[in-house]
Amino acid sequence: MSFTSEVAGKERKNKRFLGCFFTVFMLAGLGFSSFFIWPIVELLQARGWRETPCTILTSEVKTHSDSDGSTYSVEVTYEYLVNDQSYTSSRYKFMRGSSSGYQGKKAIVDRLSPGTKTVCYVNRRNPSEAVIERGFTGDLLFGLIPLVFVAVGAGGLFGVFLYQGKPKSPHARGAASVAAAPSKDEKGVLKSSTSPGARLGCAIVIATFWNGIVSIFVVQMVDGWIKGNGDGCGTVFMIPFVLIGLGLLVFVGYSFLALFNPRPRLRMHGEPALGETIEIEWEIRGNCDRMTRFAILLEGREEATYRRGTRTTTEKSIFESIELAAITRSKDMRRGKVKASIPAGSMHTFKSNSNKFIWHLQVNGEIPRWPDVSEEYEIEMKPQRPGATS
Incomplete structure (x- = not known):
């Protein structure tokens, strides 16, 4: 199997994995949203319902208690007449x-006392079928939380399967057969394993998922303290989860700032093989004057996968490390x-289900008081060719 087909297969696997992940994300949001969507549908339908006099029969605030504390609901019964027939709701x-x-x-309840x-x-x-309050109530706002999951899931599916980037110009479409082949200028240019934009997107998804869930409990806990029913043990228990959420938000900001970093562009001449010489050409796009150190490292890494019980x-271990460049002068x-x-x-590049030998170029750029440049480019290292001298 060629390296190109192997990369294409890996991309298809990644797409399937991301597709399943975002589908579950969206379906979970839709499932939770259904608890809020139907009341909104009823609310809209009730705009055409007939206003009818009624008499309150009973009313009370009902307490619902469990291990997490107490919640309350308005329990009321009332009587009304329609076409001289009595109804109770x-x-x-x-x-x-x-x-x-x-x-x-x-x-x-005080406003709706019996009689x-x-x-x-x-x-x-x-x-x-009747209702007293047919307008919008504040608890419907909780329906916005699962809608965030729906939006993230749908946006992720769109990005994975439908988004094709910027449309090509008519001239480029007319010359599709020529554009299909890599130009001389692009030949040998390496592609980073993950782009800053992809890292930012992943950070946003994870932060949204985590903080969306944690915020549900935080809102109820804060409301409990405001009402004088604060749970000290529950508050202490939630502190680590809140701190993790804040850390994820900081990471989102960090990933956003990294979008404005200088971008390295690497070109590899020829196909590297054991016992031969590798030649790398680089160019930094952006303001490289901010960097105090720039380095390129060629590493060989072994990844061994095995099971420990149910886990x-x-x-991962590094079996080869070669420093190709280490520069401190901006020019x-x-x-x-x-x-x-x-x-x-x-060891040359080798991949199986349980064991991998991967070669990659690690590019690092140190920027004071700013996210550092960190890019990784996977390459295929071929076995030693017959007749090659070590």
Whole structure:
């Protein structure tokens, strides 16, 4: 199997993995959103319901207690007449369930004390269906949280399977057969394993997922403290999760700043093989004057994957390390060329399900008080060719 087809197969596997990941992400968001979407649908439908006088029969604030604390709901029953026929309903609003905030619910119950004359809204097609509060209520805002997961999942699927980048110009489309072959200027140019944009996207997805879940518990905990029912043990338990979330937000900012770093462009001449000389040419695009040190390192890395009980573990170790360039003068960083001999007795590129020998070029640029330049370029190291001298 050629290196090109191997890379293409790896890209297909990555696409399938990302597709499954973002699909689960989106479906989970849709599942949680359904608890909020249906009440909103009912709310919109109720705009055409008939306003009808009603009498409150019973009302109370019901407490729901569990190991996480207490939540409250408004429980009310009322009677109304439609076409001289009496009906009874117990629906106060469309959003079911309970939440924190006792005082707000007590105020509603005090306003709807037994015997109070008020109005309810009755479904014209089904008079047995009625509600007192048919407007928007604050607890529906929680439906925005799972919608974040839906947006991230849908955006990820679009980016993986549909987004094709900038459209080609008509001239380029007309010369598709010529453009399909790499130009002389692009021949041998290496592609970074991950781009700064991809790292930023991953950071945003992870930070959104983590903080979206943690924020649900934080909101309830803060509300409990505001209402005088704070849970000290629960607050202490949540501190590490909140700190991790803050750290992820810092990493998002760090990844965003890295977008403005100088970008190295590497070109490899020929196909490297054991016992031969590798030649690398580089060019820095952007303001390389900010860098205090620029280095290119050629590394051979072994990755061994095995199972420990129910866990799959991958151990990595460096079996070859060759420093190709180490520059501290800014004027020498802009562009250059370097050659190095590769030991004949080393290991060539090899990949299997449980063991891999990978060669890559590691490019590092140190920038004071700013994210450093760090790019990795995987290359294929061929076995020693017949007749080659070590």
